[in-house]
Amino acid sequence: MTDELLSVADRVVAMARVGEQVEAVVVRGTDTEIKVYGGEVESLSSARSQGVGVRVVVDGRQGFAHAATLDDATLSETLAEARDNATFATRDEHAGLAAPDGVEPPRLDLHRPELEAFPPEAKVALAAELERAVLGADPRISGIESAEYVDGLSEAAVASTTGVRSVGRETSCYLATYVMAAADDEVQTGFGFSVGREPAQLDPRRAAADAAARATRMLGAVQPATTRTTVVLDPWVTAQLLGIVGSTLNGDAVLKGRSLFADRLGEPVASPLVTLVDDPTDVRAFTATDADGEGLAARRNELVRDGVLGRFVHNAYTGRRAGTTSTGNAVRSYRSTPSVDCLALALVPGADDPGALVAGVDDGVLVQEVSGLHSGVNPVSGDLSTGAEGIRIRSGELAEPVREFTIASTLQRMLLDVQAVGSDLEFLPMNAAGVTLVVADLTISGS
Amino acid sequence: MIDEPTLQRVLGSALRTGGDFAEVFAEDRRNSSALLDDGRVEELTSGRDRGAGIRVVSGDTTGFAHTADLSEAGLLAAAEAAAAAARGGGGGTRTVALARRPASRGYEIERYPGDVPKATKVELLTRADDVARSSGGAISQVSASYGDSRRRILVANSDGLLAEDDTVRTFFAVSCVATGDTGMQTGRESVGHTVGFELFDRYDVDELARRAAARALTKLAARPAPSGQMPVVIASGGGGVLFHEACGHGLEADLVAKGASVFRDRVGQRVASPGVTVIDDGTMAKEWGNIAIDDEGNPAQRNVLVDDGVLTDYMWDQLRARKEGRPSSGNGRRQSYQHLPMVRMTNTHLLAGTDDPDDIVASTERGVYVKHLGGGQVNTATGDFVFGMTEAYLIEDGRITEPLREGNLIGNGPEVLQRIDALGDDFAMGPPGTCGKDGQGVPVGDGVPTLRVSSLTIGGTAA
Numbered sequence: 089m090t091d092e093l094l095s096v097a098d099r100v101v102a103m104a105r106v107g108e109q110v111e112a113v114v115v116r117g118t119d120t121e122i123k124v125y126g127g128e129v130e131s132l133s134s135a136r137s138q139g140v141g142v143r144v145v146v147d148g149r150q151g152f153a154h155a156a157t158l159d160d161a162t163l164s165e166t167l168a169e170a171r172d173n174a175t176f177a178t179r180d181e182h183a184g185l186a187a188p189d190g191v192e193p194p195r196l197d198l199h200r201p202e203l204e205a206f207p208p209e210a211k212v213a214l215a216a217e218l219e220r221a222v223l224g225a226d227p228r229i230s231g232i233e234s235a236e237y238v239d240g241l242s243e244a245a246v247a248s249t250t251g252v253r254s255v256g257r258e259t260s261c262y263l264a265t266y267v268m269a270a271a272d273d274e275v276q277t278g279f280g281f282s283v284g285r286e287p288a289q290l291d292p293r294r295a296a297a298d299a300a301a302r303a304t305r306m307l308g309a310v311q312p313a314t315t316r317t318t319v320v321l322d323p324w325v326t327a328q329l330l331g332i333v334g335s336t337l338n339g340d341a342v343l344k345g346r347s348l349f350a351d352r353l354g355e356p357v358a359s360p361l362v363t364l365v366d367d368p369t370d371v372r373a374f375t376a377t378d379a380d381g382e383g384l385a386a387r388r389n390e391l392v393r394d395g396v397l398g399r400f401v402h403n404a405y406t407g408r409r410a411g412t413t414s415t416g417n418a419v420r421s422y423r424s425t426p427s428v429d430c431l432a433l434a435l436v437p438g439a440d441d442p443g444a445l446v447a448g449v450d451d452g453v454l455v456q457e458v459s460g461l462h463s464g465v466n467p468v469s470g471d472l473s474t475g476a477e478g479i480r481i482r483s484g485e486l487a488e489p490v491r492e493f494t495i496a497s498t499l500q501r502m503l504l505d506v507q508a509v510g511s512d513l514e515f516l517p518m519n520a521a522g523v524t525l526v527v528a529d530l531t532i533s534g535s
Numbered sequence: 536m537i538d539e540p541t542l543q544r545v546l547g548s549a550l551r552t553g554g555d556f557a558e559v560f561a562e563d564r565r566n567s568s569a570l571l572d573d574g575r576v577e578e579l580t581s582g583r584d585r586g587a588g589i590r591v592v593s594g595d596t597t598g599f600a601h602t603a604d605l606s607e608a609g610l611l612a613a614a615e616a617a618a619a620a621a622r623g624g625g626g627g628t629r630t631v632a633l634a635r636r637p638a639s640r641g642y643e644i645e646r647y648p649g650d651v652p653k654a655t656k657v658e659l660l661t662r663a664d665d666v667a668r669s670s671g672g673a674i675s676q677v678s679a680s681y682g683d684s685r686r687r688i689l690v691a692n693s694d695g696l697l698a699e700d701d702t703v704r705t706f707f708a709v710s711c712v713a714t715g716d717t718g719m720q721t722g723r724e725s726v727g728h729t730v731g732f733e734l735f736d737r738y739d740v741d742e743l744a745r746r747a748a749a750r751a752l753t754k755l756a757a758r759p760a761p762s763g764q765m766p767v768v769i770a771s772g773g774g775g776v777l778f779h780e781a782c783g784h785g786l787e788a789d790l791v792a793k794g795a796s797v798f799r800d801r802v803g804q805r806v807a808s809p810g811v812t813v814i815d816d817g818t819m820a821k822e823w824g825n826i827a828i829d830d831e832g833n834p835a836q837r838n839v840l841v842d843d844g845v846l847t848d849y850m851w852d853q854l855r856a857r858k859e860g861r862p863s864s865g866n867g868r869r870q871s872y873q874h875l876p877m878v879r880m881t882n883t884h885l886l887a888g889t890d891d892p893d894d895i896v897a898s899t900e901r902g903v904y905v906k907h908l909g910g911g912q913v914n915t916a917t918g919d920f921v922f923g924m925t926e927a928y929l930i931e932d933g934r935i936t937e938p939l940r941e942g943n944l945i946g947n948g949p950e951v952l953q954r955i956d957a958l959g960d961d962f963a964m965g966p967p968g969t970c971g972k973d974g975q976g977v978p979v980g981d982g983v984p985t986l987r988v989s990s991l992t993i994g995g996t997a998a
Contacts, residue, residue, distance in 0.1 A: 129596045130597065132598050132599065133621060137601075151579055152580045154583075155580045155584075173580065176654060177575070233793050233916065268794065275794075277916045283788035311992075419948065464941075469940070475945045491919060496994050
């Protein structure tokens with residue numbers, strides 16, 4: 089099947105004219121999404137989608153076009169459109185496609201035939217089991233906003249006149265639920281999920297228990313007083329922040345003067361406890377992959393070691409322009425040209441489990457969820473302010489739940505203020521893994 | 536896109552397993568965009584997406600399938616998949632008679648972007664770059680983007696509805712980075728309307744570039760935002776997202792039906808200060824959230840959600856409305872043919888009051904003046920929401936003084952609605968937005984007059 093996509097990409101590349109670089113990325117996906125409500129299937133969507141993106145570089149100018157059908161007429165039109173678009177770009181001596189760099193792809197086990205063979209009835213049953221488990225988890229669970237099973241098979245091929253020929257295929261599935269807990273007039277919410285490459289890896293009971301615990305432990309939450317204090321970040325929260333930190337280390341932002349760490353290579357930018365790697369070759373990562381968006385092998389990149397900034401991540405263009413090479417960090421869909429981002433971030437875990445970390449905090453807040461990260465963190469200035477909810481920590485013990493407050497600092501300060509990294513590395517459905525993190529001296533803004 | 540006999544056969548086939556309702560949603564979308572960054576026109580992009588989504592409802596179950604193949608064979612295959620997913624009980628055939636429903640948005644597109652030379656679009660980008668860079672030596676980086684889309688949709692359903700719409704949107708944005716002793720700051724300005732290239736008759740690209748640059752430069756001198764609670768004055772046009780988050784999402788009938796809204800069972804009750812009237816209006820001519828019909832074929836409407844402080848109604852899509860035996864409010868929207876429709880907002884806004892905007896500031900002893908808000912997020916079940924300030928100032932002794940660095944504000948929807956204690960007479964719509972819900976993004980507009988919330992929590996770092 090994937091070979092079929094590569095042959096489509098090859099057909100586009102074969103149409104290149106002399107003096108022209110042409111790259112085609114062809115993708116296809118099959119997705120199922122099942123929502124259950126009140127024991128019944130609320131909705132069942134099954135979808136097959138596909139698309140092709142064509143990039144042309146000629147005389148230092150780049151153009152791009154995409155389409156959602158793969159017939160020959162559409163391929164020719166899309167190439168012609170990309171070619172025409174290229175004539176309007178500014179000439180750039182560094183423009184150009186990726187070329188094979190000799191790094192072998194890791195050939196990870198990302199595709200499971202078991203997922204493709206899993207019947208729809210069994211998927212419905214998993215979602216229904218999740219809903220039942222949530223409703224039975226605690227008498228205070230008052231309702232469910234969603235209980236769903238989602239899976240996908242995605243395939244991609246990249247070919248170019250510069251010699252790239254890459255294919256990839258992977259499966260993934262997850263269960264997710266968002267629940268409400270009520271006591272008197274008060275309602276609180278919580279989510280839980282379970283992720284895998286095949287259904288056998290999914291654990292509805294754990295997802296249900298997590299959601300119920302997150303919702304019920306918030307009952308009775310009050311707004312905390314404004315103060316400066318230590319926060320303990322839940323792995324889910326840490327992962328989201330790491331994603332933003334990763335975006336400041338991207339070569340495009342560095343070259344264009346939008347990275348607050350642009351001039352800091354080789355300098356300490358974080359607490360010595362912080363070692364940050366981007367490793368899409370770690371098969372445990374949800375976003376693990378054999379190849380990046382330009383078809384170059386995925387690879388492990390150490391970004392920060394013992395607090396010292398070691399490297400930025402690049403795609404072919406930014407690598408060339410920075411006088412180095414691609415780190416295999418091109419990111420794209422078929423609808424876009426490759427940008428640069430981290431693929432699978434993780435902090436090297438520390439020695440203590442979350443319980444021990446909380447016990448070590450005299451006064452602080454365990455933050456279990458943040459909101460408004462997209463509006464509250466400016467990755468250029470580093471200003472950080474986000475809505476939060478969680479549990480007060482008093483004398484090393486979890487105390488009352490708190491909500492409707494913000495935590496604020498700057499990315500720069502937060503990295504330096506890391507007091508401990510937990511041992512509880514957890515792979516989450518995003519481009520960063522989670523781990524409990526203790527950060528000193530954040531401003532809590534509340535009443 | 537698809538002729539009527541084919542639609543009738545596809546709908547008939549979709550109902551063969553005994554579904555109660557079937558719908559074909561077909562879409563043909565063309566996008567073009569151009570991006571300038573770092574002084575270079577980096578790329579022009581063109582895209583075309585075309586396909587159909589077929590929905591079959593059987594009891595409380597919805598089956599959905601989509602296809603990029605608009606031939607009858609392709610549509611029938613999708614209909615079969617959707618019907619199988621809905622798994623209705625009985626069999627039998629049903630004939631569907633379609634009645635075309637006229638749709639009009641009451642104005643014409645003056646200049647279709649597809650007819651505008653690419654070079655003309657690129658020229659806007661380079662002008663914005665030049666103007667922004669000449670706004671001051673501290674401007675260290677500029678990016679400018681142009682985008683247009685033309686989206687044709689066709690909706691046919693087993694109730695006999697047949698409706699089509701053709702929507703053109705045009706968008707322009709400038710982002711600047713300013714660098715100074717205190718580090719880097721950013722400023723962005725964007726405009727977007729449901730119009731063609733005539734957007735640029737109404738907006739001067741030079742002016743947008745100057746404003747984006749000024750926003751970044753102003754913040755170089757900004758001090759950290761305060762922390763704790765204080766009065767917040769929101770500028771006209773700058774803060775519609777407040778109502779989008781504080782009450783809009785909570786008034787979506789799908790969330791209400793599941794008990795996931797603080798506004799459940801509150802119709803007819805006072806939920807906001809007197810004078811507060813919140814409206815969602817898909818018919819607002821040329822606004823970013825304008826639609827002639829929604830993505831279920833129902834005509835756009837002006838819906839009063841909160842009238843003089845009293846909750847009057849929720850927003851409805853076809854599915855929820857059917858269940859309640861009431862008409863849809865024209866709020867069933869979807870990102871594309873690959874998605875199921877949901878209850879979504881269009882142009883959500885707060886009507887003007889009678890206060891003089893200058894008096895609102897002058898009567899505020901100490902507080903924050905928010906000129907421009909960024910995005911936000913809400914938990915509809917608890918009502919807690921946040922939104923970001925991208926341009927804000929301190930108010931001291933009734934005067935706007937120092938600029939503040941970015942931060943989030945946090946509040947609780949029902950509480951904030953009751954704390955609105957001043958409403959200006961200067962209503963304006965804000966910049967174009969994309970509202971995300973359940974993974975789907977749709978274009979939405981918002982607007983407010985100058986207003987004051989007597990107390991909100993400011994998420995800064997300063998005392």
